[in-house]
Amino acid sequence: MFSRISHIWRGLHAYRYLVWQLVRTNLIGSYKKSFIGMAWMFILPILAVAVWVVLHGAGIVDPGDTDDVPYPVYVLLSTSIWGFFIDLYRTVSQVMVNSGRLLVMKDFPKEVLVAEKVLEHLINFAIPLVVNIIVLIAFGIRFHWTALWFIPSLIPLLLLGLSIGMFIAVIRVVAVDFATIVDEGLKLVMFLTPIVYTSRIQVSWLAEVVTWNPLTYLIGFSRDLLTKGIYTDVGPYLICSGASLVIFFLVLIFFQMTSGRVLERLTIV
Template sequence: MHFVEFLKRYFWPVQHTHLLWQFARREVLGRYRGSLLGLGWSFVSPLLMLAVYTFVFVGVFKARWPGSEAGGGVEFALQLMAGLMVFNLFSELASRAPQLILEQPNLVKKVIFPLEVLPWVAVLSASFHWLLNASVLCLATLAVHGALPWSAVVLPVVILSFLPFMLGLCWFLSALGVYVRDIGQMMLMVVSMGMFLSPVFYSSRALPEVLQDWMWLNPLSFVIETSRMVLLQGVWPDWWGLLVYGLGGCCAAVLGAGFFQLTRKGFADVL
């Protein structure tokens, strides 16, 4: 396969737009099929978890967010939710990716089915839930602060710079999961540890300087801190940093897609 054809097949699946829409729609609606609240759980679940985390860290540990001590527990809750909605996007995709191909053995045996769209479906579904969480956070910020900063308009751009990395990770893990079944359990541990190794419950500025440099090696740190900057602090992002991050994510996506392409021929034999 020529490189141009490879890029078009994996990164410009226009011919599969209808298929993507149908699968993504089924993915979103299927999660809540039969439940009374339906999509309402996408709002209720993060709010309940946010209430629990806020109670523990603010009510029990008396934590205060650096630079926002005057806001008390409410400000801490907003900062926490900004970190959680990014981490939940990563968590959903990283936990689900190893099972994407394993869950569809019938599609693997259909030569004409484009398996490479399955990670796209997972990313679109997770992005939809991120959008719902972001809407809730924007409304909460508006209620607490009385207004949203102009910099909040670039929040979707921040997340868009993150999606190529997640897409590449999904391609890589979905292919690897076919051959190494333990990768699913390993990713559950990675996600659990990643919640505390990422600046979700704390700001990277609260860490000693020597640890701050190491923190930026975590690909989630930049997105979490930049999301807080543009939405809660009214600070425009580091555009060069955003560009470099996005380019790095694109490189990761190409590598992930390349691994998927190299290993996909053996999927049917293993399954």
């Protein structure tokens, strides 16, 4: 296991310049034809906040008690953290099918493409996060020093999204139906996680699902750390974090073992 992980690391190190080039190309390339260019990276999160403020102001959505945290702030932060998870899944789970032409042209570690997606994702998350923090301050949130743990506290969520994404990236090549089920299933999971509502829900079956849903803790812990400066559900959070780390290493090895072999199936797709 350690030799495989070491092999993956050496491959990433050897192709680190390619990782950087692909990140740069994808980030800048998507805005190159736009007149306002990368300003879109700031405009889109501001628009997202505006939508939630309008919806809440109009009384369309009622989330229940959000513990003195203004609802737009609660939803904005929850959806951002959810987006951090689901966007990484989406982009990584497509990496093999979307890069097929490149993969059959040159033999390089497939993990390079995954690393590129992770870096691109982190940059795409960082800019809206700055906007979100400004909005949080505008809504009267005062940060405690424990809020500094917010970014590290997201690592288990990143590992979980990455793990499911890498697993499905391989599976999507040979078992499209299964990948589609997971894609759709994760959309459902969003509604089974306290994101647009709080964990203190009245529906008993949903409360039970929320209790057993690891994302409740991986998202809730980080959100409460930033908005309230408190550590909530530390035990479940640590258990889910440990499980995410183990799953990540297992899936990383699975990806390294199988991605080369499924490549020959990819050209026919």
